[in-house]
Amino acid sequence: MNKLLCECGHENPEGTKLCQKCGRPLSAEEKDNKIADMRYEGTAIRSKTYNKSIIDKVWNFFSSVKVGITLIIINLVVASIGTILPQEFYVSVATDAEKEAYYSDVYGWFGEVYYALGLSDVYSSIWFQILVLMLGVSIIIASIDRGFPLHKSLKNQRVKRHASFMKRQRVIAEGQPAEKGDETLALVEQKLKELNYNVRREDQSILAERGRFSRYGPYVNHVGLIVFIMGVMLHLIPGFYVDDSMWLREGETRAIPGMEGYFLKNDKFILETHDNVPQGEQLKQGVNVVAKNFQTNATLYKQKEDAVAGQADDLEKIKDYEIRVNHPLKYEGYAFYQMDYRLNELKSMIFDLTHKETEQSLGQLTVDLTNPEEEYELNDGAKVKLLAYYPDFAGFKDGVPQTATASPNNPAFIFKMFTPEKPDGETSFVAIQQTLEPNGENIYKMKFANVETRNMTGLTIRYDRTLPVLFIGGIIFMIGVVMGSYWNHRRIWIEQSADGTVHLAAHTNKNWFSMKKDLDKLTDAAYLPRYVDQQESKLDEQQELEDKQETEKEGKTL
Amino acid sequence: MDKKKRRSITRGIILAVLAVAIGYTVYAAWTKDKIEIVNVGSKAPDFEVIDLNGERHRLEDYKGEGVLLNFWGTWCAPCEREFPAMTRQYETYKDLGVQIIAVNFAQSDFEVRKYVDNMGMNFPVAIDKTKSVFTAYNIDPLPTSIFIKPDGTVDRIITGEMSESQIVSYLESIKPE
Numbered sequence: 126m127n128k129l130l131c132e133c134g135h136e137n138p139e140g141t142k143l144c145q146k147c148g149r150p151l152s153a154e155e156k157d158n159k160i161a162d163m164r165y166e167g168t169a170i171r172s173k174t175y176n177k178s179i180i181d182k183v184w185n186f187f188s189s190v191k192v193g194i195t196l197i198i199i200n201l202v203v204a205s206i207g208t209i210l211p212q213e214f215y216v217s218v219a220t221d222a223e224k225e226a227y228y229s230d231v232y233g234w235f236g237e238v239y240y241a242l243g244l245s246d247v248y249s250s251i252w253f254q255i256l257v258l259m260l261g262v263s264i265i266i267a268s269i270d271r272g273f274p275l276h277k278s279l280k281n282q283r284v285k286r287h288a289s290f291m292k293r294q295r296v297i298a299e300g301q302p303a304e305k306g307d308e309t310l311a312l313v314e315q316k317l318k319e320l321n322y323n324v325r326r327e328d329q330s331i332l333a334e335r336g337r338f339s340r341y342g343p344y345v346n347h348v349g350l351i352v353f354i355m356g357v358m359l360h361l362i363p364g365f366y367v368d369d370s371m372w373l374r375e376g377e378t379r380a381i382p383g384m385e386g387y388f389l390k391n392d393k394f395i396l397e398t399h400d401n402v403p404q405g406e407q408l409k410q411g412v413n414v415v416a417k418n419f420q421t422n423a424t425l426y427k428q429k430e431d432a433v434a435g436q437a438d439d440l441e442k443i444k445d446y447e448i449r450v451n452h453p454l455k456y457e458g459y460a461f462y463q464m465d466y467r468l469n470e471l472k473s474m475i476f477d478l479t480h481k482e483t484e485q486s487l488g489q490l491t492v493d494l495t496n497p498e499e500e501y502e503l504n505d506g507a508k509v510k511l512l513a514y515y516p517d518f519a520g521f522k523d524g525v526p527q528t529a530t531a532s533p534n535n536p537a538f539i540f541k542m543f544t545p546e547k548p549d550g551e552t553s554f555v556a557i558q559q560t561l562e563p564n565g566e567n568i569y570k571m572k573f574a575n576v577e578t579r580n581m582t583g584l585t586i587r588y589d590r591t592l593p594v595l596f597i598g599g600i601i602f603m604i605g606v607v608m609g610s611y612w613n614h615r616r617i618w619i620e621q622s623a624d625g626t627v628h629l630a631a632h633t634n635k636n637w638f639s640m641k642k643d644l645d646k647l648t649d650a651a652y653l654p655r656y657v658d659q660q661e662s663k664l665d666e667q668q669e670l671e672d673k674q675e676t677e678k679e680g681k682t683l
Numbered sequence: 684m685d686k687k688k689r690r691s692i693t694r695g696i697i698l699a700v701l702a703v704a705i706g707y708t709v710y711a712a713w714t715k716d717k718i719e720i721v722n723v724g725s726k727a728p729d730f731e732v733i734d735l736n737g738e739r740h741r742l743e744d745y746k747g748e749g750v751l752l753n754f755w756g757t758w759c760a761p762c763e764r765e766f767p768a769m770t771r772q773y774e775t776y777k778d779l780g781v782q783i784i785a786v787n788f789a790q791s792d793f794e795v796r797k798y799v800d801n802m803g804m805n806f807p808v809a810i811d812k813t814k815s816v817f818t819a820y821n822i823d824p825l826p827t828s829i830f831i832k833p834d835g836t837v838d839r840i841i842t843g844e845m846s847e848s849q850i851v852s853y854l855e856s857i858k859p860e
Contacts, residue, residue: 180691180694180695180698181694184698251712251713254709254712255705255709258704258705258708261701262705265697266698266701269697358704361712362711378813379813379814379815379818380814380815380817380818381818382818388813388815433728433729434730434731434816434818434820435731435732435809435816435819436731436815437813437815496791496793497793497794498793499793511793512797514791514794514797516758516794527758528758529758530758531756531757531788531790
């Protein structure tokens, strides 16, 4: 490693712009500048110093501000593209083929391309997550890369600085004090303390500093961001975050997904509508009924201590609650939200055992579709045996009836009817609007009489332990922003030489206006020579030049 | 030179930690939609079911034996296709210390009894009325077969249909020594 030896004898690490001890410019480029580059106090930024091994190269990639900004822009662009069309999560179809069809049907060729590129599920795609995490890495590495050297140089500031450092600050003053030359530094010290500066004095030199902590604002801000990203990552660790859903039929009790040992029962689902006469906007949009209330009367149960999965016969009731939209059932951090419903699912079917010709009934029987019985006794010694039940009849395969699902969407039955006329029984296959008599013509039939229905409720289960982490991350972020924006780091160096000449230099990272107001007060109190703003005077010259050219041009056109 | 080496090591460690964090996050996000509660190699959650004959089966009581836990429904065609093979193999493996338990997805007694009689299933069949075992094992889709070793850890998780030769080799691998 090469060291940069300053004229003052201090060894500086390679890449240093301003000597750490006296402040003399070290690089050729820096020597040419009229005003010193005070970013990072002129220290060597670690990443810019070495670029040899792979580790250094990776490090340098992530620590680059350019790379960081590029990552931010890419993230923003991708995230906003994901909002153009609804994400797959919000499209209520099940299979991939249906999703593809949905996007091309609803959004045409654009939807097709959108789906094909994977933009329809962009937020859960691996490459998007890698992109976000790369931004996180960039924030962390850039902060380490810049933060530590900055902290070091802020901590080790020298009071005495070389004349070339002082001269090359933006605001400087030089000259004999107007009055009380021998008391100047004492006056300066007193005034600066009054202005809430931290004052350090070494012989005939003074360094006054104020609001140094504001320099740490961006780093605090980054820490907040990192905490926030970590909070989001916690979603993936079991036990921190649950976002599940469940369907529950009226009367059904089932284990709650994501909430071990707990069960929920749907006692009743209620959909209430306004019974008003459609008017105004409602009429225009062709809406007949307006929902007033979606409600699930639910009971939460807990398994006994030490119970294992499957032991649901000895449940302990915890509470009853009427779950409505925006009024979730809450328990120990879990919340159950009313999300969806299905009305009028078949619950039971009622049949009459009827003589085909006389239309005379031998009695009525009710088949509970969730718990059918094997045998139903009727009047006069007649009975009906249920041979088979298909909740969701989907046709025959090799002569055997098939069911497509376990839900009673299209129930079908094989009954055997025992009647006085036919004591050995007659077999009948009964489905909705379809009756088959496989063993020849029957005398009796199962005449459909009525149905009973029930509703289903769709609930969402939420549990989020990461919220406090996100909240803390957000607070730290805001503290960083406030630190960096409402305070600024002001420094004033003053040196008085033996002949009484005062050299002053001032620097702030922002808000030069207030800095100058401080300097005005100081100048008045200590009878200092007038200060000049080297940048402003340069700007003024430039402005004048431009103005002149402007007037010349105007003069010509006029 | 020493300083430079130290710097390289520090940077290397920081980068490695970040790389691991990214890797874990992406992996966790990727596997989130799949079985997240029960994993191969982890302890199979204990459960208790009552079969159609009224007998209790608790996983813990089968310590020292292999257990094939099969989740099924009457409407599931692949389930139906693998039951004859399971029935045949149960004849052999029940004497070798391997138990088969079939857990039905909350259907009615009537349907399940008819189905079991029809298929001639000779191993215990239970109905998970509250979907509690299904939830504990986070089962989706049907059929799913969980092979549990004699020490109570999950040996393998098979979603979808298995051929008879697969069933044999999987049962063989959970057979007690």
